[in-house]
Amino acid sequence: MSALESETADTETGLGDTLLQVKSLKKYFPITEGIFVKKAVANVKAVDGVSFDIRRGETLGLVGESGCGKSTTGRCILQLDPVTEGQIIFDGVDLATVDRNALNKVRERVQVIFQDPFSSLNPRMKVGDIIAEPMHVHGLEPDKGKREARVAELLSVCGLNPRMADRYPHEMSGGQRQRVGIARALSMRPELIVCDEAVSALDVSIQAQVINLLEDLREQFNLTYLFIAHDLSVVRHLCHRVAVMYLGKIVELADSDELFDNPMHPYTQALLSAVPVPDPTVEAGREHRVVKGEVPSPIDPPSGCVFHPRCSLATDSCSVDTPVLRELKPGHWVACSEV
């Protein structure tokens, strides 16, 4: 274990400059009424003022339950959804200010791996063509022979037999399909990869294979990951730093081990307590605090602190004042007025 820890420490110090900055990001989806004349009657505040940065070589985890806005944040960074408000700055360039050509250049450097390898691979294309398509579209490797060689190389980097280039996605297992998705993302030689629930659909024994692959690739190609997931055990395992989201806001952000060993926000504490550990002895000695109620609607979020209706520490002022992220320890940010 000590050898592993020192290895981690080395990569910690090896972290580089800031690669991605997200500043006060807001993404509202309008709810419209009327058949011919559409009129916005309300907004779903999917992401409501989220800020963080990712350094080169770092893995930042973005966790939270369904509907907390973690995937929407990822889609905004990928420019798949237009931003309502706020800035996304990639390698010093504000993506809102650049023209189409420059944006396409950025798109080469930022890639994505989705959750469901079934629906994110075109069932009518061969695996080799799926991996080669982005290179073709972006004109990265105009020569067909070189492109095929690159596909073979990417397949073997991702632990697949190069001969699988001639197969169709349905001929592969879930784990193999996810490796194809990873190979496709790598084909652009990206710097940042957004992993949106990239290992969530996989069985335990296959999931471990893909997690190890992601770790190896990060080291080999000096990749930076934004790792969006709901599985906290996987996040602790993979991420350097973790941001916890609730109802469109970041409620806590800290170094991974610090966050999991010393959670400060009541929501983070409840979330961690809810995750069972695969060890009956540990489980018998753990306190199981069940948080009451369900996540409120993001159309009409609670006033003040969005967590206050479910919070055990809530006071009267929590329903009035919106807490801001404060740095309570070096690198440990918490949005709660009661800690």
Place this chain on the structure above:
Amino acid sequence: MKAVDGITYSVEEGETVAIVGESGCGKSVSALSVLRLIPDPPGKIVGGSIRFMGKELLSMSDDEIREIRGNHIGMVFQEPMTSLNPVLTIGRQLTETVEHHIGLEHEKAMDRARELLRLVGISDADRRLEQYPHHLSGGMRQRVMIAMALACEPKLIIADEPTTALDVTIQAQILELMKELTQRLGVALVIITHNLGVVARYANRVNVMYAGKIIERGTAAEIYHNPRHPYTLGLLRSVPRLDQPRGSRLIPIDGQPPDLTQLDGGCAFRPRCTFAVDRCAREIPPLEDVGEGHLTACWEQETVGKFMSKAS
């Protein structure tokens, strides 16, 4: 294809037994078979015996088994949206069961429905009874499923991945509810899941399935601390844990689960096993006692045991 091949397990009154395994290992099919819910054709139960409170379920007529289902054995499925009827109110779905099985009049049945909703922690019962499944959240729907399973005071509840579709805080709410209710009402619970953490927190005894067979069984403590089957050991070493620091490397199981139509006369786990010997290719290991109610199906279980004691 043999989806489930010669498995044996028992559940005592008031006990929680887990069946764990990965996709396609036959864990759901084995549970559906208990209630004879496997459509025939194409599925067929070709042999074996399922005894519930001393009665043989496999030789019962359709009417008799219908009496058992819902009345004595309740079932909770993974996806409450597809297992609740979308065009009936919650009230109708709850009263249907008790009217049919216990023969309560409508008024009495409505009272029972209200009581059941309170039991599973749903407030504002009168309004909820009027609502349809799509009005409810996923967690709320699963609570209704549990209320339906409990409606006729069953002796046994079979829960097939009851919380897999739910968020983690809601999962904790539902599991705590099931644990509390089964203990209070003395109901036995068979919980089918792929989540090793859920098993560790809630199960008394554990059955591990692989390729249609139970390959290891024992108390939760025995299975987690002293696994004797390489597959169980592999599962435990490949799952990331919340209480382990960042960077500790996972040890995955190489390869993939086998195609159940292509099984040969050897141990199904052999191609992925690091402990495999020649004998594993020739003979299928039987599930054998290795002490203290711990059973395992592996020719090399002693080697696995030595490996475990060396590792710790």
